[in-house]
Amino acid sequence: KQWYQRRVRGSALATKALAAPHSKVLTLIGAGVQAESHIWALRHLFDFSEIRIWNRTRSRAEALVHKLDSSPGNTAEQKLSVADTVESACRDADIICTVTSSSTPILFRDHVKPGAHVNVVGASSPTTREIGDDLMLSDNIVIVADCMKAMKLESGDVIQTGAEPRYELGQVLHTPPSRDPDQITLFKNLGLACQDVVTADLVFKRYLTTNSSE
Numbered sequence: 001k002q003w004y005q006r007r008v009r010g011s012a013l014a015t016k017a018l019a020a021p022h023s024k025v026l027t028l029i030g031a032g033v034q035a036e037s038h039i040w041a042l043r044h045l046f047d048f049s050e051i052r053i054w055n056r057t058r059s060r061a062e063a064l065v066h067k068l069d070s071s072p073g074n075t076a077e078q079k080l081s082v083a084d085t086v087e088s089a090c091r092d093a094d095i096i097c098t099v100t101s102s103s104t105p106i107l108f109r110d111h112v113k114p115g116a117h118v119n120v121v122g123a124s125s126p127t128t129r130e131i132g133d134d135l136m137l138s139d140n141i142v143i144v145a146d147c148m149k150a151m152k153l154e155s156g157d158v159i160q161t162g163a164e165p166r167y168e169l170g171q172v173l174h175t176p177p178s179r180d181p182d183q184i185t186l187f188k189n190l191g192l193a194c195q196d197v198v199t200a201d202l203v204f205k206r207y208l209t210t211n212s213s214e
Helices: 002-018 033-042 058-069 086-090 148-154 169-174 193-210
Strands: 025-029 050-054 079-082 095-098 117-120 141-145 184-188
Touching: 002 033, 002 117, 002 141, 002 169, 002 184, 025 033, 025 086, 033 058, 033 095, 050 058, 050 086, 058 079, 141 148, 141 169
Parallel strands: 025 050, 025 095, 050 079, 095 117, 117 184, 141 184
Antiparallel strands: none
């Protein structure tokens, strides 16, 4: 459970810092536990009017939409839908999350509108990819790493393209960079063990506070 929770926390921080504040359309490429967790986290940060899900196995996307549609957190104003293609899922999307086990690229430059934010959560080994060369090497992209060293050792999207991340997430959170509103931002989320350490520390301190009077 911890391994995917740490990814969601990282994506939430990056998206809050990098995505347009009035983002309305969220797209998930993938329909597993990471997709569901990212939806729950991000819709607490943004007032989405539409959430789209694409998955290679359509029935899994349909099952996730049904689960979310019947959940207490869903609202009638928030449209949930299954997309037929990656292209239609991403059309005019403000935020895109790739949360797949794909070994080859599935998201390309012409899928992503200017000014969109992309969280790349799958493809966490040197031999796997989610993002096409044309997007990774675009002149109009700002790539952010959770950890620069880890990204250059573990991310196939970076290793195989030679793309250069510009910032680490900590830099962005400390001093948000100014950028053209038409620039695409891409956060490569590998997940860091330190996120688990910080979370465990917070839980332990809360436990001590809660039980201090006993």
